[in-house]
Amino acid sequence: MKAYYANPELNTLSQEEIRIFQEKRLAPQLAYCYERSAFYRRKFDEIGLKPQDVKTLEDLRALPVFMRKDDERKNILESLEKENHTFGTHVCAPVEDIYLTGTTSGTTGIPTFSYTFTKNDVELFSQGLGHRFHLHGAGKGDRVLFIFALGIYATTMTLWGIRRFGALPIDIDARAGSEFMLRMADQTKPHYMACTPSLAEYLIGKSADVIGKSVRDLKLKGVFLTGEIGISIPELKSKLESAYGCRTYDYWAPAGHSIAVSCDADDYYGLHSVSPDLCTSFDDLIDPDTKKPVKIEDGAIGEMVITSLKREACPLIKYAYGDVVQVFTSPCPNCGFPGKRLKLIGRSDDMLIVKGVNVYPAAIKEIVAGFTPRVTGEMRIVLDQAPPRVVPPMKLKLERGSSVRDPELKGLAAEIEKALHERLKIRPVITWVEPGTLEKTTRKTPVFEKAY
Ligand SMILES: [Zn+2]
Numbered sequence: 001m002k003a004y005y006a007n008p009e010l011n012t013l014s015q016e017e018i019r020i021f022q023e024k025r026l027a028p029q030l031a032y033c034y035e036r037s038a039f040y041r042r043k044f045d046e047i048g049l050k051p052q053d054v055k056t057l058e059d060l061r062a063l064p065v066f067m068r069k070d071d072e073r074k075n076i077l078e079s080l081e082k083e084n085h086t087f088g089t090h091v092c093a094p095v096e097d098i099y100l101t102g103t104t105s106g107t108t109g110i111p112t113f114s115y116t117f118t119k120n121d122v123e124l125f126s127q128g129l130g131h132r133f134h135l136h137g138a139g140k141g142d143r144v145l146f147i148f149a150l151g152i153y154a155t156t157m158t159l160w161g162i163r164r165f166g167a168l169p170i171d172i173d174a175r176a177g178s179e180f181m182l183r184m185a186d187q188t189k190p191h192y193m194a195c196t197p198s199l200a201e202y203l204i205g206k207s208a209d210v211i212g213k214s215v216r217d218l219k220l221k222g223v224f225l226t227g228e229i230g231i232s233i234p235e236l237k238s239k240l241e242s243a244y245g246c247r248t249y250d251y252w253a254p255a256g257h258s259i260a261v262s263c264d265a266d267d268y269y270g271l272h273s274v275s276p277d278l279c280t281s282f283d284d285l286i287d288p289d290t291k292k293p294v295k296i297e298d299g300a301i302g303e304m305v306i307t308s309l310k311r312e313a314c315p316l317i318k319y320a321y322g323d324v325v326q327v328f329t330s331p332c333p334n335c336g337f338p339g340k341r342l343k344l345i346g347r348s349d350d351m352l353i354v355k356g357v358n359v360y361p362a363a364i365k366e367i368v369a370g371f372t373p374r375v376t377g378e379m380r381i382v383l384d385q386a387p388p389r390v391v392p393p394m395k396l397k398l399e400r401g402s403s404v405r406d407p408e409l410k411g412l413a414a415e416i417e418k419a420l421h422e423r424l425k426i427r428p429v430i431t432w433v434e435p436g437t438l439e440k441t442t443r444k445t446p447v448f449e450k451a452y
Contacts, residue, residue, distance in 0.1 A: 003263045003272040003337040006131035010277060015338060018276055023056055025277065025309040030054055033315050036092040039075055040066070040317060057283050060307060061293045065286065066318035072112045086113055093118050093312045102156040114255040115154050118312040122160055125256055125311075128275035130161025132251045132261035135274070136222050138192050140166030145190035147172045147181055147199060148227075155226075157256055158194075167192075178203060182210040185218055193223045194251075197230030197240070204243045216245040223248045229344050229362045232268050233369050252344070254321050257281055257306045260342065265334040270341035272332065279316075281306040282340040288324055288348035289358060289388070298329045301358075303348045322348045324360060350446045352381070353388045357425050361447050364396070364428075367419050374401045374412055378438040380449040387448070394428040397449065402435045 005011050010018055030051035033040040043066045044050060054060055067075075067090070075088035085095050100122055102115030117125065138144055144162050146169040148155040162169045170188050172181055174195070182203060185193070193200070200223055207215045223244050231237035231248050240248045250262040252271050257279040260271035273282045285294040285302030294302035304323050308315035328341040346360030353359070361381055369377045375398050382395035398416070400409060413430040421427050441447055 001135065001137075001264045002335040003135060003261070003274065003332065005277075005339065006128040006259070006275045007277050018339070019057060019283075021277060022280055022283070022309060026057070026060065026280070026307070027052065027055060029307075029309055029311070029315060030317065033090075033092055033317055037090050039089040040092075043067075043317070057280060060280060060318075061284050063318050065291065065305060065320045067316065068320050069109075069112065069322060072114065072319075073109050076110060076112060087116055087314060088113070090316075091116070091314050093314075098313055100157065100160070102154050104154055114314070114316075115157055116314045117157065117256070121312050122157070125157065125259075125278065126160040126164045128161070128259040128278060129158050129253060129256070130164040131274055132249075132259065133162055133167065133192065133194075133224060134165040135261060136192075136224075136247070136249055136264065138162065138165065138167045138222070142167040142191040142221075143188060144169045144224075145172065145181075145185055145188065145193040146170060147174050147193070147195040149174045158253070174199065178206045179210050182207055186211040186213070190218070191221050193218075193220055195223075195225065196227040197225045197236060198228060200225060200240055200244070200248070201236065204240075215243055218244070220244055220246050222246050224251050225249065226251050229346075229366070231262070232270075232343055233366050234268065235369055235372055237268060254304075254323060255306060255316060255319070257308065257316065258304065263332060263335040263337065267334070268343075269332050269334045270326075270328055270343045272335075272337045273340045273342070276339060278310060279306055279308050282327060282342065284318075285325070285327065286320065287358075288351050289353060296327060296329065299326060301326045301345060304342075320348070324348050324351065347446075350448075351388050352390050352394070354390045354392055354394055354426050359390075359394075359424055359426055363424055364420065364426075365447060367423055368396075368398060368416060370419070371412070371416055372401065374404050374408075375399060375416075376401060376435050378440060380438060380447050382449045382451050385452050392427065394426055395451075396428040396430050397433055397438070398430055399435050399438055400432045 034051045075090050076086055078089050079085055097118050099119040100117045101113050103111040103113045144167050159169045172184050204215050231250050253259045258281040259275040260273050262271055281304045283296055284305040287294055288303040294300050303320055304325050306316045306319045324345045325342040326345055331338050346362040350361050351358055368379050378399045380397040409432050
């Protein structure tokens with residue numbers, strides 16, 4: 001199946017015409033934010049510009065970052081104190097018009113309500129969010145087993161998207177535990193499943209014990225994965241696809257923006273940007289260290305900066321959400337999708353700098369995972385001082401695979417060191433530990449061990 005845009009109007013436009021389409025939406029969005037939010041007005045005033053001075057994507061890229069997670073939290077504390085609501089001083093719609101809200105888990109501070117929508121927002125964004133499932137066949141008559149920590153969390157909005165295309169989400173709270181999930185999977189006969197990659201991987205080993213059959217016997221037509229770096233790791237993609245007996249897809253929408261999904265292929269060609277009419281994040285990257293704009297070209301790496309193009313409740317302008325990505329501007333070699341694609345590289349706050357080179361733990365983990373089963377894939381980066389600077393050589397602690405014999409370890413370390421040097425330009429020193437020694441982390445968790 002060839003990937004295409006969620007908004008049918010875009011499917012007839014060239015890339016140049018899509019840029020013009022985005023720029024037509026940019027000016028009214030910026031003017032709306034300036035008019036309605038004290039926070040955004042202050043941000044424009046600080047740089048001495050008015051919204052009408054920002055006409056093109058090039059103008060937008062040249063602006064400094066307006067907001068990071070910490071600023072969003074400050075805005076929320078301010079709105080709680082002064083306006084008695086939790087949506088932040090960047091809220092632009094009247095609070096009584098908010099129709100749906102979702103938050104992050106708040107593991108590193110107070111939860112932020114980045115997933116806050118008016119009724120119009122829900123109408124517009126559910127089109128893009130649901131398109132990612134519909135593109136791969138989920139429609140009328142299909143049931144989608146949807147397993148996340150539910151309640152008021154970020155993933156909630158996606159349920160509206162799934163319903164919009166006629167499919168029925170069976171929303172299961174991941175906190176109910178794997179036994180409950182598998183029993184529900186067995187009983188509700190879903191056609192698709194959506195969850196995190198680490199949960200999909202975990203269920204493979206649990207299934208036979210709980211429901212007396214393998215996950216393949218669930219006969220799913222597809223598994224949708226989000227929340228962590230996942231099937232961009234080829235070993236994980238093939239492990240999941242052979243266990244479930246169906247295709248896996250990666251999907252993504254931080255803060256409900258940058259809506260993207262991978263295409264149907266044996267190899268991985270990145271998250272395809274299917275709703276560029278809703279935000280400009282695939283067109284705005286900065287260097288996570290210097291904060292300078294990064295030129296958008298095929299293979300460019302940088303921290304993504306989100307700007308909404310048509311959002312009422314809590315539009316985002318120049319919001320650096322912390323995701324470091326690699327953008328591809330060439331058409332997809334698999335399906336021919338003409339728009340931008342991206343690969344998640346890591347989080348800007350996990351970034352390390354080794355001799356001037358930016359290195360992301362997730363990228364190291366991906367390369368190390370390529371050596372399974374000779375390694376387990378679990379690893380730690382031992383830091384002698386607070387990140388991001390690392391005095392070389394970087395120290396890497398890896399779990400050996402259970403079948404590897406002692407005399408083979410030296411050669412294996414040399415192979416991994418060579419791969420890391422070729423692909424990431426680092427030359428770490430590897431020490432080995434026994435399998436099962438390191439606590440298992442998800443692909444989202446940083447893998448640091450502090451020795452300082
Ligand atoms: Zn493709």
